[in-house]
Amino acid sequence: MSKCEQCIVRQFNSLKELTREELQRVSACKTSKFIKKGETIFEENEHLDGVFCIKDGICKVSKMSANGRNQILNLVTKGSLLGERSLISDEVSNLKAVALEDMEVCFVPKSEILLDLQKNSNFSMSVLKGMAGNLKQADNLIVDMAQKTVKQRLAEALLYLHRNFNFTDDEFIDVNLSREDFADIIGAATESTIRLLSDFKKKGLILIKSKRIGILNELELEKVAKDF
Amino acid sequence: MSKCEQCIVRQFNSLKELTREELQRVSACKTSKFIKKGETIFEENEHLDGVFCIKDGICKVSKMSANGRNQILNLVTKGSLLGERSLISDEVSNLKAVALEDMEVCFVPKSEILLDLQKNSNFSMSVLKGMAGNLKQADNLIVDMAQKTVKQRLAEALLYLHRNFNFTDDEFIDVNLSREDFADIIGAATESTIRLLSDFKKKGLILIKSKRIGILNELELEKVAKDF
DNA sequence: TCTAAAACATGATATATGTCATCTTTTTTA
DNA sequence: TAAAAAAGATGACATATATCATGTTTTAGA
Numbered sequence: 001m002s003k004c005e006q007c008i009v010r011q012f013n014s015l016k017e018l019t020r021e022e023l024q025r026v027s028a029c030k031t032s033k034f035i036k037k038g039e040t041i042f043e044e045n046e047h048l049d050g051v052f053c054i055k056d057g058i059c060k061v062s063k064m065s066a067n068g069r070n071q072i073l074n075l076v077t078k079g080s081l082l083g084e085r086s087l088i089s090d091e092v093s094n095l096k097a098v099a100l101e102d103m104e105v106c107f108v109p110k111s112e113i114l115l116d117l118q119k120n121s122n123f124s125m126s127v128l129k130g131m132a133g134n135l136k137q138a139d140n141l142i143v144d145m146a147q148k149t150v151k152q153r154l155a156e157a158l159l160y161l162h163r164n165f166n167f168t169d170d171e172f173i174d175v176n177l178s179r180e181d182f183a184d185i186i187g188a189a190t191e192s193t194i195r196l197l198s199d200f201k202k203k204g205l206i207l208i209k210s211k212r213i214g215i216l217n218e219l220e221l222e223k224v225a226k227d228f
Numbered sequence: 229m230s231k232c233e234q235c236i237v238r239q240f241n242s243l244k245e246l247t248r249e250e251l252q253r254v255s256a257c258k259t260s261k262f263i264k265k266g267e268t269i270f271e272e273n274e275h276l277d278g279v280f281c282i283k284d285g286i287c288k289v290s291k292m293s294a295n296g297r298n299q300i301l302n303l304v305t306k307g308s309l310l311g312e313r314s315l316i317s318d319e320v321s322n323l324k325a326v327a328l329e330d331m332e333v334c335f336v337p338k339s340e341i342l343l344d345l346q347k348n349s350n351f352s353m354s355v356l357k358g359m360a361g362n363l364k365q366a367d368n369l370i371v372d373m374a375q376k377t378v379k380q381r382l383a384e385a386l387l388y389l390h391r392n393f394n395f396t397d398d399e400f401i402d403v404n405l406s407r408e409d410f411a412d413i414i415g416a417a418t419e420s421t422i423r424l425l426s427d428f429k430k431k432g433l434i435l436i437k438s439k440r441i442g443i444l445n446e447l448e449l450e451k452v453a454k455d456f
Numbered sequence: 457t458c459t460a461a462a463a464c465a466t467g468a469t470a471t472a473t474g475t476c477a478t479c480t481t482t483t484t485t486a
Numbered sequence: 487t488a489a490a491a492a493a494g495a496t497g498a499c500a501t502a503t504a505t506c507a508t509g510t511t512t513t514a515g516a
Contacts, residue, residue: 063367065375066454073367088353088360094367117356118349124356125316125345131359132316138366139291139301139322145373146415147293150473179494187374189474194495210482210494226294378503407464417504422465438464438512 003027004106009055012079014126022116022123030108037176041097041105042083048093050109052082057103058165058175061095062184072184073141075100075165075175084127087113100176145187148227153186154196155225158206162215171207171214178211200224231255232334237283240307242354250344250351260334265404269310269325269333276321278337280310285331286393286403289323290412300412301369303328303393303403312355315341328404373415376453381414382424383453386434390443399435399442406439428452 004027010016018026032055035041041059042048054076061074061082073095076082086093087110117124144153161173168174177185183193197213200206205221207214215221232255238244246254260283263269269287270276282304289302289310301323304310314321315338345352372381389401396402405413411421425441428434433449435442443449 063371065371067375069375071371071374073370085360085363088356089364091364094364117353121346121349121352124349124352128316128345128352128356128359131356131363132313135313135359135363135366136317136319136322138363138370142301142366142369142373143291143293143299145370146299147295147297178492190493191475191495192473195473198495406462418463419465419505420503423503426465 002032004030007055009053009079013053013081014123014130015053015081017120017122017126018116019120022120026108026112026116029112030106032104032106035099035103035105037099037101039099041099041103042093044094044096045092048083048086048110050107051084051087051113052097053106053108054078054080054082055104055106057099057101057105059097059099059103060181060184061097063095070184071187072181073138075161077165081130084131088117088127088131100181148225150186150188150192151196152225152227153188154182154193154200155205155221157182157185158200158213158215159218159221159225162218166215171216172209172212173214176211177213230260232258235283237281237307241281241309242351242358243281243309245350245354246344246348250348254336254340254344257340258334258336260332263327263331263333265327265329267327269327269331270321272322272324273320276311276314276338278335279312279315279341280325281334281336282306282308282310283332283334285327285329285333287325287327287331288409288412289325291323298412299415300409301366303389305393309358312359316345316355316359328409377455378414378416378420379424380453380455381416382410382421382428383433383449385410385413386428386441386443387446387449387453390446394443399444400437400440401442404439405441 004010004015004023005020010023015023015026035057041052044064056078058075058077059082060072061076062070062072065071076097082097082105083093117127144156148156158173161175165173165175179194179197180190182197183190186193197206197208200221201208203220205215205217205224207216232238232243232251233248238251243251243254263285269280272292284306286303286305288300289304290298290300293299304325310325310333311321345355372384376384386401389403393401393403407422407425408418410425411418414421425434425436428449429436431448433443433445433452435444
């Protein structure tokens with residue numbers, strides 16, 4: 001199995017703060033696994049005995065609402081850690097993670113992480129900063145969900161995807177999302193989402209090529225998102 | 229000025245993890261102030277050079293949305309810390325806090341908190357746990373905002389207030405909220421909020437005595453919140 | 457206590473969005 | 487490759503909620 005010391009991915013998350021010895025210990029106790037597109041990494045209410053470090057691929061992190069609809073809270077990709085919150089609160093997971101494409105993830109047992117959190121203040125400070133960032137992002141999302149229209153939320157989501165998941169040089173978003181996924185991101189009915197996408201396309205804001213979606217007019221989309 | 233060592237309030241937040249010496253240092257550098265009902269503790273985008281520890285009173289924590297409407301994200305009361313997130317991320321505040329009644333708060337300078345975070349792993353772990361809890365709460369709120377109707381959100385808010393802010397033995401909620409505040413909590417127009425409150429009253433779910441609101445039928449309100 | 461201002465309340469109306477039904481296109485699988 | 491299944495698209499319709507207007511009650515200030 002490959003070693004953490006040589007893994008570039010850890011540079012993108014709090015594990016970069018670990019000392020050489022700590023990293024060696026992590027490397028020795030971690031396991032690695034491949035997850036196929038559509039498979040679940042962990043379920044809501046599942047007891048996670050550690051954290052996942054995403055080596056490759058992308059997944060959707062969601063939560064079921066009382067009315068039986070799924071809400072996607074985040075798209076998490078290469079370099080991120082998953083399951084930190086549950087580990088720290090010592091609770092079962094409140095979220096579910098499903099692969100949007102084939103993935104490779106490493107699993108680091110809880111005991112090792114907790115030890116490092118206790119011993120290495122650079123590490124714990126980094127985790128704390130990460131969590132603080134997530135909290136700010138969550139606050140922003142609450143405001144958007146509470147105050148923006150579905151149309152505005154869709155425009156925001158498209159812009160977000162365009163800015164964060166546009167890896168190739170064409171205009172298409174490089175995440176394999178169904179219309180239902182879009183609906184679950186913005187918290188709307190699938191039909192409404194489809195209608196609004198068609199509308200955006202008609203207005204020349206986006207490009208639709210069956211499943212692939214590309215942003216054509218970022219400026220105008222921003223106007224829609226901000227309701228001008 | 230009173231000493232932190234003798235303050236009961238710190239038992240309710242992460243400061244309880246500080247050692248005697250650390251607490252003495254905090255006590256020596258803290259300042260205390262009284263804030264009148266309606267006054268602002270801190271503004272959005274204000275640079276906070278420390279954290280607030282609420283000794284008495286209650287405030288609303290909110291954020292302005294792009295469309296100029298205010299969204300209340302939290303009601304924070306005696307025993308809580310305010311401003312941790314900004315301190316940790318080393319950013320200006322993303323939120324605003326306004327007193328809903330007369331308050332007494334202590335202000336602890338950033339340098340002292342950062343030092344304790346670095347030196348005392350029990351303290352940093354406690355802050356981390358608090359932040360993890362806030363994050364879970366935020367995730368739940370996102371789902372509610374995205375997926376529930378205004379009516380459901382109002383029912384949820386009333387239940388939340390009833391459970392957390394019902395200090396006396398009558399049925400009334402002990403927080404002085406205007407109808408606009410309610411609207412800002414659930415992310416709806418003030419008129420819609422008023423209409424729904426009247427509706428709940430007509431159905432015997434709540435009691436309205438001018439500004440004071442009391443919960444009469446918790447079970448039925450839960451049904452509304454869950455959409456049965 | 458009186459008056460002005462703020463908060464609360466309610467009606468009329470417009471509109472955004474959800475729901476249900478049906479059809480078409482794309483993807484998967486046998 | 488054909489058939490079946492899933493995903494996407496669109497129309498008709500119902501309804502929740504925002505907006506604007508206006509009136510009433512409560513609160514705060516002189």
